[in-house]
Amino acid sequence: MINYEVYEQEIEKGNIKNGYIFCGLDEEFIKDGISLIIKKNIAEEFMDLNLIRIDGMNTSFDAIMNACETMPFMGEKKVVVVYRSNFLQDKTDSSGTKIYNDIKSYISNLPPYTVLIMYYLLNDKRDRPNKNKKLATIGKSLTIVYCDKLKRDKYLKKVSEVFKEKGKQIGRTELSYFCEKVYNNFDIIKREADKLISYCGEREIKKEDIDILISKSSEDDTFDLVELIATKKIDKAIDTMKEILYKSDQHMLIISAIQKHFLRLYEIKIKLSNGKKVDDFMSDYRLPQFVCEKLIMQTNKFTEKQLSELIKLCVNTETKLKSTGIDKNMEMEFLLINTLTVKK
Structure with a gap:
C-alpha cells in the first residue's frame, strides 16, 4: 500500500x-x-x-x-x-x-x-x-x-492547482487563509473556489472576499474564542461568544465544544511532553498539518495545570446550564470571566 x-x-x-x-x-x-x-x-x-x-x-x-x-x-x-x-x-x-x-x-x-x-x-x-x-x-x-489527507505544503499546492485549472491565480497568503476556512474535501473546495472566482471576476482575490463567501465553521469559532481566553482578552471573548450564540442559540453544544477543545489541548500538552511530534498528531486526530501546528501553538499558551482547571470550569458551567431558571447567557459570560482566575 x-x-x-x-x-x-x-x-x-x-x-x-x-x-x-x-x-x-x-x-x-x-x-x-x-x-x-x-x-x-x-x-x-x-x-x-x-x-x-x-x-x-x-x-x-x-x-x-x-x-x-x-x-x-x-x-x-x-x-x-x-x-x-x-x-x-x-x-x-x-x-x-x-x-x-x-x-x-x-x-x-x-x-x-x-x-x-x-x-x-x-x-x-x-x-x-x-x-x-x-x-x-x-x-x-x-x-x-x-x-489520505495531504501534508500542508502538498495540500496548499493541490488547492492552488484547483484555482489554476479554473484560470485564476490566488496569492499565497489568501490561499493559506482559504484552506483554513474551507472544509478539507475537494468536492467542497472546487465548489467554493468557483463561488470565489465568480464573485471576484477579473480582480485579485482578497481575504475579505473569502470572509464574505465562506462562513466560519463552529471549530473556527471555538478556536478564536480559546485564543482570546489565552490572551486574556475577555471583553472580546464575550463579544465573540455573543456572536456564536446569535448564529446558534444552543448553549449546551457551545460549552461542549469549548470543553472538548480544552481537552484536546490538554492531551496535546501531555503528548508533547512525552516527545510526540506534528506527524503523530496528524495521525492521531486525522487533521492536516497546518491545523495541528495551530493547535500546538495554542497549547503552548497554557500550562498543564491551567488546562486542567479550564476543563473543570467548563464541566461546572455545563452542570449549571442543565438547571432550570437560570440566565444561560449570564452563565456563559461568568465562565469567560472566571478563566481570568485560573493561575499558571
Missing part, C-alpha cells in the same frame, strides 16, 4: 502499473488521482474510445473482464475505471463477494494493454484500509493507493 504522495511521484516518473485500487473518504480527491493515469496513457482525441467507466455498484465480473480484454483503438493503452467498487469493502453481500473472488483470480492475467483502476469510499474516519483483509490479498497483484 502506498499513500497519494508516493503514487503521484511514481506517475510523474512514468512508473505506471497494470492495476490500481484507490480508497479514501474524498471521492473528488480520488478522481483527481485517477485522472493522472488517464492523461498519461490516453491521447485526448481517443479518450472516448480508450477510456471505459463502469459503475461498480451495478456491474458484473463479466462486464469488467470484457472491458479489460477489448483491445485499445489507435493507441497502446486503454484504461478501465470501475468506480464505487463496493465489492472491495471488507463486508459485502454474496454478489459482491462473488465479483471480488472472480476479480482476485483474474487480475494476475490482465492484458498488458489494459490499466484497470477500481476505487471505493471508506465509511468514516475510523475505517482504515490496512484493516481490510480483501485489500491485503488483492494488493499482491494490484497497487493499493490510500488517499
